[in-house]
Amino acid sequence: MTTRRWGLAVFCTLVLISVGQNSCTAGVGTNFIGWQDQGVQTDTWNRTPDGMYSNLPNLGPNDPYLYKYSAACAAVNNLEPTSCMDGRAACTQAKGGRLVDWYRSLKPPSPVEWTLIARATCIYAEKPVSVLDQIAGRIEHEFKQLPVAPATIGSQPGPHTLRGNNTNFYANATEQTFNITLLAQEVHITATPTAYTWKYGDGTTLGPTPSHGAPLPQDRIGEPTKTSHAYTTTGKYTITLTTHYTGTYTVNNGPTLPIPGQGNIPSPPLHLTVWRAITRNYADNCNQNPTGTGC
Numbered sequence: 001m002t003t004r005r006w007g008l009a010v011f012c013t014l015v016l017i018s019v020g021q022n023s024c025t026a027g028v029g030t031n032f033i034g035w036q037d038q039g040v041q042t043d044t045w046n047r048t049p050d051g052m053y054s055n056l057p058n059l060g061p062n063d064p065y066l067y068k069y070s071a072a073c074a075a076v077n078n079l080e081p082t083s084c085m086d087g088r089a090a091c092t093q094a095k096g097g098r099l100v101d102w103y104r105s106l107k108p109p110s111p112v113e114w115t116l117i118a119r120a121t122c123i124y125a126e127k128p129v130s131v132l133d134q135i136a137g138r139i140e141h142e143f144k145q146l147p148v149a150p151a152t153i154g155s156q157p158g159p160h161t162l163r164g165n166n167t168n169f170y171a172n173a174t175e176q177t178f179n180i181t182l183l184a185q186e187v188h189i190t191a192t193p194t195a196y197t198w199k200y201g202d203g204t205t206l207g208p209t210p211s212h213g214a215p216l217p218q219d220r221i222g223e224p225t226k227t228s229h230a231y232t233t234t235g236k237y238t239i240t241l242t243t244h245y246t247g248t249y250t251v252n253n254g255p256t257l258p259i260p261g262q263g264n265i266p267s268p269p270l271h272l273t274v275w276r277a278i279t280r281n282y283a284d285n286c287n288q289n290p291t292g293t294g295c
Contacts, residue, residue: 045127054123065104072099072120096125140261143247151243153270156221163276166228170213173243188250195244200229201237231274241267
């Protein structure tokens with residue numbers, strides 16, 4: 001069974017007819033939308049004239065139709081047979097759930113001729129919790145549990161560099177997508193790298209910064225970049241990177257929604273050795289004095 005969410009209130013006028021059905025007119029919108037669309041199981045619930053909650057169609061003041069429902073498979077239902085599932089077993093999102101069939105007819109002065117538009121749809125005595133709200137409440141936790149692949153770290157030069165020189169660091173990070181099932185709904189999640197926090201191993205931190213860096217051409221290695229760092233002391237250092245991912249999600253191919261918070265994914269560390277360069281000037285001519293300093 002599929003039902004559809006409707007964004008605004010529906011106003012109904014109770015009309016008793018011989019088989020005990022309810023009839024109502026719906027508000028807001030202009031075109032009829034069938035209830036057989038694939039989508040979220042239930043979102044906006046509105047009250048029927050007899051105090052039940054249902055996904056009534058929400059079609060605007062110019063909607064030319066009247067609507068009514070009757071118990072699914074009821075003996076008084078003299079239209080075509082519908083699903084005979086037990087409403088107590090099928091409709092479990094709230095108390096008092098039962099299955100009904102929905103019909104529509106053109107408003108007078110047109111002849112009232114009821115047409116089946118939705119089979120075996122749930123109505124409830126209490127308002128069900130919106131599945132979209134439930135997903136929204138859980139999506140940040142689910143996002144942080146995803147197996148997002150970490151960025152890799154590159155350096156120029158590396159794995160050795162010189163003290164006092166600019167060492168260029170850069171991150172290779174990619175947008176990633178995931179499909180999960182949450183509360184029986186198909187949820188598509190996109191994780192996008194948006195910021196980076198660099199720790200260069202000598203107590204210096206950069207970020208969070210939007211700069212992920214990039215490799216330099218060979219003839220430009222040593223130039224300063226937005227993510228480069230110059231070490232002042234020789235030794236062995238461990239460079240770490242945390243990539244901050246933001247997320248969006250859709251439910252059953254619906255609109256794209258933002259995910260609150262961030263996913264913070266650490267990268268495997270990069271190990272770097274910093275050397276020093278020593279320059280000396282010598283006056284000896286090694287041809288004349290092969291044993292001189294520097295020869």
